[in-house]
Amino acid sequence: MSEVSQLIQPLISTAAMSTLTPVVPGVGERDEVSADGVLNSRSMGISRYRQVLLTSGPLLFADLLALVACYLVATLATFAFFGTRYYPGLWNNVLALGLCHAMVGRFLGLFPASGINPVCELRNQLTSIGASFVLLVTLNGLVGQVTRNELLAIGIAFPLTILVAPASRFCTRRICAPFSWWGEKVVVVGSGAQGRHVYEFLYRQPQRGLKPIGMVSDNPNEYWLTDEGESFDFLGTTSELVQICRTHDCHWVIAAVAEKSDSEVRHILTQGSLIPNLVVLNHSVMMPAMWTSSFDAAGLSGLHIRDRLLFPFQRLMKRFADVTVSASLLILSIPLVAIIGIWIKMKSPGPIFFCHYGRVGRSGKTFGAWKVRSMVQNAAQVLDQHLASNPEAMAEWKRDQKLRNDPRIIPGIGQLLRKTSLDELPQLWNVLTGDMSLVGPRPIVGVEIARYGETFQMYSRVRPGLTGLWQVSGRNNTSYDDRVHLDNYYVRNWSMWLDYFILLRTVRTVLLREGSY
Numbered sequence: 001m002s003e004v005s006q007l008i009q010p011l012i013s014t015a016a017m018s019t020l021t022p023v024v025p026g027v028g029e030r031d032e033v034s035a036d037g038v039l040n041s042r043s044m045g046i047s048r049y050r051q052v053l054l055t056s057g058p059l060l061f062a063d064l065l066a067l068v069a070c071y072l073v074a075t076l077a078t079f080a081f082f083g084t085r086y087y088p089g090l091w092n093n094v095l096a097l098g099l100c101h102a103m104v105g106r107f108l109g110l111f112p113a114s115g116i117n118p119v120c121e122l123r124n125q126l127t128s129i130g131a132s133f134v135l136l137v138t139l140n141g142l143v144g145q146v147t148r149n150e151l152l153a154i155g156i157a158f159p160l161t162i163l164v165a166p167a168s169r170f171c172t173r174r175i176c177a178p179f180s181w182w183g184e185k186v187v188v189v190g191s192g193a194q195g196r197h198v199y200e201f202l203y204r205q206p207q208r209g210l211k212p213i214g215m216v217s218d219n220p221n222e223y224w225l226t227d228e229g230e231s232f233d234f235l236g237t238t239s240e241l242v243q244i245c246r247t248h249d250c251h252w253v254i255a256a257v258a259e260k261s262d263s264e265v266r267h268i269l270t271q272g273s274l275i276p277n278l279v280v281l282n283h284s285v286m287m288p289a290m291w292t293s294s295f296d297a298a299g300l301s302g303l304h305i306r307d308r309l310l311f312p313f314q315r316l317m318k319r320f321a322d323v324t325v326s327a328s329l330l331i332l333s334i335p336l337v338a339i340i341g342i343w344i345k346m347k348s349p350g351p352i353f354f355c356h357y358g359r360v361g362r363s364g365k366t367f368g369a370w371k372v373r374s375m376v377q378n379a380a381q382v383l384d385q386h387l388a389s390n391p392e393a394m395a396e397w398k399r400d401q402k403l404r405n406d407p408r409i410i411p412g413i414g415q416l417l418r419k420t421s422l423d424e425l426p427q428l429w430n431v432l433t434g435d436m437s438l439v440g441p442r443p444i445v446g447v448e449i450a451r452y453g454e455t456f457q458m459y460s461r462v463r464p465g466l467t468g469l470w471q472v473s474g475r476n477n478t479s480y481d482d483r484v485h486l487d488n489y490y491v492r493n494w495s496m497w498l499d500y501f502i503l504l505r506t507v508r509t510v511l512l513r514e515g516s517y
Contacts, residue, residue: 012299440465
């Protein structure tokens with residue numbers, strides 16, 4: 001009988017670890033390795049830090065520009081509206097704010113934030129900004145006193161900054177993305193569907209900061225084409241991974257190993273362990289992509305998933321935001337709705353508002369969604385006649401439940417309401433009464449439930465939204481399957497940060513009329 005080891009207050013379970021296959025970082029025979037197992041390449045380290053600085057610089061500048069500009073505007077506002085005077089510590093406060101954000105933001109991974117999910121980036125950015133203002137007040141209280149002028153300026157600057165700073169960083173990413181000096185190179189390992197789709201996504205989204213340079217696979221005969229028709233560069237096999245990264249000054253590897261055997265995964269990890277940034281995609285089951293973290297279970301690596309929909313306080317905060325924001329917007333929109341109503345009456349007889357009954361809400365309950373009427377009165381008959389005489393329109397309607405050239409729309413005012421989404425203003429009442437939320441899945445009707453299949457249970461966990469991930473991700477230009485996937489992703493990854501991100505993107509989508517018709 002084997003002897004059982006009795007560790008005192010162990011950090012891990014050695015017995016549990018013994019069930020795993022060890023992975024030891026290793027390289028090819030031609031590579032030189034130092035005593036600690038790290039590649040002897042000083043130039044590789046220098047190039048890595050150079051690229052990090054080049055990528056971080058514009059993002060840090062954008063954040064500081066927004067932070068300083070908002071604080072100075074807030075200070076001027078206190079001078080103009082509250083009669084306060086210039087205080088000598090103004091520029092010291094500006095300097096302190098910038099330094100605090102640079103340090104806290106670096107700790108939160110904002111610089112360079114290569115490949116980070118935009119929602120996580122938004123959370124970290126606003127957390128750093130909030131912490132910087134708190135530190136500013138704390139430091140002023142410790143070394144002197146916090147004046148009324150400073151409190152007023154901070155009270156105005158903080159809400160202004162949380163609106164301006166994300167836009168500043170987003171624009172900077174879009175501006176810098178086309179330049180070769182910005183961003184970090186990444187190699188994708190794996191010739192399966194996951195690897196291909198990851199490559200295509202990063203290829204189309206250079207503003208994320210990770211720019212794919214090619215594919216590494218043990219199946220070089222597989223030849224891929226991106227959706228744009230450009231080929232993937234085959235860089236070599238897994239055994240050559242380290243040398244490939246050294247040759248191309250690449251410090252990121254994304255390995256899609258879900259479809260590979262244990263021996264193949266071990267080989268990839270053996271090589272990839274010597275790369276500064278290794279991301280392993282080893283799941284074929286759909287799970288939350290955000291708000292997850294690694295979990296050490298007796299020395300075994302696990303994934304800690306926290307479903308925020310199961311936390312009552314989180315749901316309460318979402319409902320509180322729905323009520324306060326919808327009530328405020330309803331009051332502010334009264335004059336605009338009155339003007340729109342007069343215009344509709346001039347163009348088409350009939351009521352100003354229209355209630356679309358049969359919308360499916362939380363827990364599968366149906367409700368009536370209110371809208372400003374943008375269609376002619378006999379819309380159903382017009383649609384039936386149009387579909388009966390137009391086979392292409394019939395196919396489009398069956399596929400998407402929408403028509404690009406809809407004959408039911410009131411000429412002029414109808415198109416304007418649709419493109420600007422002003423026809424959905426009355427749905428603020430649905431939000432206030434609890435049938436809908438400000439942010440959520442696209443509200444569907446009963447006949448669409450079958451299109452969702454088993455994922456309808458995910459849809460019915462939350463209230464449908466006035467805006468949502470679908471609306472800011474292409475809207476009418478997306479396929480129906482894409483809508484289902486987007487709704488599914490939203491529910492699985494819901495948080496107040498995701499809602500705030502979608503609300504910010506909604507402003508851009510409405511202003512640019514993205515995907516609207």
